Amino acid sequence: MPLALLALAIGAFGIGTTEFVIMGLLPEVADDFGVSIPTAGYLVTGYALGVMFGAPLMTVLGTKISRKRMLMLLMGLFVVGNLLSALAPTFGLMLTGRVVASLAHGAFFGIGSVVAADLVAPDKRAGAISLMFTGLTVANVVGVPLGTLVGQSLGWRVTFGIVAALGVVGLLGVAKLVPDMPKPEGVRLRHELAALKNVQVLLAMAMTVLGFGGVFAAITYIAPMMTHVAGFADGSVTWLLVLFGLGMVGGNLVGGKYADRALMPMLYVSLGALAVVLALFTLTAHNKIAAAVTIALVGALGFATVPPLQKRVLDHAHGAPTLASALNIGAFNLGNALSAWLGGLVIAAGLGYTAPNWVGAVLAAAALALAVLSAGLERRERAAGTPPAGTVTAERPTVATH
Secondary structure (H helix, E strand, C coil), X not given: CCCHHHHHHHHHHHHHHHHHXXXXXXXXHHHHHCCCHXXXXXXXXXXXHHHHHHHHXXXXXXXXXXXXXXXXXXXXXXXXXXXXXXXXXXXXXXXHHHHHHHXXXXXXXXXXXXXXXXXXXXXXXXXXXXXXXXXXHHHHHHHHHHHHHXXXXXXXXXXXXXXXXXXXXXXXXXXXXXXXXCCCCCCCHHHHHHHHHCHHHHHHHHHHHHHHHHHHHHHCCHHHHHHHHHCCCHHHXXXXXXXXXXXXXXXXXXXXXXXXXXXXHHHHHHHHHHHHHHHHHHHHCCCHHHHHHHHHHHHHHHHHCHHHHHHHHHHHHCCCHHHHHHHHHHHHHHHHHHHHHHHHHHHHCCCCCCHHHHHHHHHHHHHHHHHHHHHHHHHHHHHHCCCCCCCCCCCCCCCCCC
């Protein structure tokens, strides 16, 4: 695999750390600014909304420049946002810094996925995408726990200062290691938008929302579930999240490897198993060992869907993949927000802290149903000998094989 993928993974590591580390530092931030925990929670919500809206916005703005330069600009924006968060004298400026940093998130992963895929041979594209996303998964194993520990020991501002420094390393890595890859000739915004008419692209995004939403329905409420139901001490939640992160790393790599061989079967297995494991989580949550194993499995099965879904978007968007790829990253955050809301509803209805697991199981099962529907439509299109509606073929990107 090209060394340039390391630079993309470093950027992904920094982005993953800043996205999730705030969850462990909300009490410290709330105390520092004199706001309530729910108010401090806007730092999480604001980031997610920034990703959703920033992904298409920044991608559209980047259609006029080379992908390498756009990646560098995005990492620069990420650095500025985290520095603003670290130095913010008021909660409003802290929230502004979070939103600024989030604007880089979706476009970086969207454009980075296209660049990663173009760096390798066609039969290694999902593997290349998964290596870039490894930075995000490793962030949950290393970056988030260490960032939380540093923030609790030395102050949360130090954590965001370190994250900004990671962004500088990622920026320098992209500048040094990623080759100049100008955008394909003739690419226009209307072509990027035309790709969104493709039913297969929309189905893949819907699978992303529902499949990853299933994961976050359970993980969003993992702390009260593990302390009130499984009987873990409060301090154990950090290490349970490390298990979740380890599962994410393994699932991401396995998903990338097998998606290059059999993409749709990989989706069937991962989504089906995810639905079953989430349903079983309502039972295993009552036992410490079983709960810990289940958490790792949820992380593994959830992230095993990421490379195949991202690759499917790239494959069906054809010559205009950048906007669709970035929007699919926004779909992950939409799934997070949707599932967190639904999980909160069932808890508020008095169904208990394990009820979000059923929500997650239903969402994952719905994603599996969409995968079956998508494959059926694809087989029918092939049998009819007609290209999918909305297909864009004029600007098919050249894939470098070095």
